Amino acid sequence: MRRVSVFGATGSVGQNTLDLIAREPGAFQVVALTGGRNVAQLARDAVRLKAEVAVTAFDDMLDPLREALAGSGIEAQAGAAAVAEAAERPADWVMSAIVGAAGLAPGLRALEQGATLALANKETLVCAGALVQATAERSGGRILPVDSEHSAVFQALTGENIEAVDRIVLTASGGAFRDWPLEALANATPEQASNHPNWDMGQRITIDSASMFNKALEVIETREFFGVDPDRIEVVIHPESLIHALVGFSDGAMMAHVGAPDMRHAIGYALNWPERRPLPVKRLDLAAVGAMTFRAPDEVRYPALRLAREVMARGGLSGAVFNAAKEAALDGFLDGRIGFTAMAEVVEEVLGRLDRQSGLIDAAMTLDNVTQTDHLARVCAREVMAERAG
């Protein structure tokens, strides 16, 4: 039986992962499941899948988790340190589906123990790509992409030589406001932004999709995962979200991954890799689909894409600043401190301010330095938002 753990088990990717695991009774021994505030769901899944331990990231949720697990014999733990320690429990395959930079430390611990890390948490590579890759190399751990675009690229590259890659094209739906007039964006609400045209995902990534910060993170994730030059990574708007990415080769050929917008494609591929096994996903009827369309992204509408290119050019710890500033700006948008278009303005301001702080961005990429940089970027973002509010 393969030993598996799921970090972020109560979320959108986590629940899709458990769905696939539960369909194969006897194939998996569930080691650790982690969640945040939804301890009722966490406990239900821990009991039905017979997990060894259930961990909530929040100390104040320990008692409710213990109560929900009473009599089950399943260990209950709480706190960020307990989440990271759960990643040290021997497991063959670990799903990284916590949202945000909080996913970095447990992912590193899982790699350190030599596990296969199925990586949905794109923030891990954006904040600390070189550190994560070095950890995997040192420990013999393996990283498999779960983000749909990166799974698509990985699949298109199977059996190919990376030297023959001319370009990688990531598709973007364009998000909730793709067809809105530009001048309406400033007054867009969190509720309107939380409405993805094609994918059913957690609220934060859904809003990032509307602002194109999701694709900006994914461009950096592509660079860190596949090691290609930034100028070989392109983004194209593809409103139907049926092609997830394309790889162009030196002979002009392009390989595309096509499938329904269902994360169980990418999760299942990582779960079954290197084999392919049947998955409970819809088969596309291309005649019914009829047409797939594409258009160039407008960098005025989506400044996040320009910022991602600046971050890749700057290097060092600027990815950690970018992500943390984005997370703080998103918090500000969600609780009404700033408007939708102000998120990119705040992130740009934070990048500029922290770049001028001597040595910060160029410090060695250790977990401590990334964590400290992340903290400073959030503090700076809150200052910028307070200044804007007057």
Ligand SMILES: NC(=O)C1=CN([C@@H]2O[C@H](COP(=O)(O)OP(=O)(O)OC[C@H]3O[C@@H](n4cnc5c(N)ncnc54)[C@H](OP(=O)(O)O)[C@@H]3O)[C@@H](O)[C@H]2O)C=CC1
């Ligand atoms: N959803 C999708 O289809 C896709 C998601 N991704 C990436 O996967 C990751 C997860 O996304 P998604 O599933 O949508 O997110 P969700 O918001 O649906 O789920 C997030 C998970 O993380 C937990 N969590 C929240 N805060 C913390 C914290 N501080 N420490 C530890 N755990 C925490 C949540 O717990 P609780 O809910 O119990 O509070 C939940 O289990 C993100 O990095 C996202 O970018 C990538 C591609 C597609």
Ligand SMILES: CC(=O)[C@@H](O)[C@H](O)COP(=O)(O)O
């Ligand atoms: C499913 C997935 O991988 C998401 O990252 C998705 O791609 C988001 O859609 P956008 O293309 O709108 O960012």
Ligand SMILES: [Mn+2]
């Ligand atoms: Mn994606």
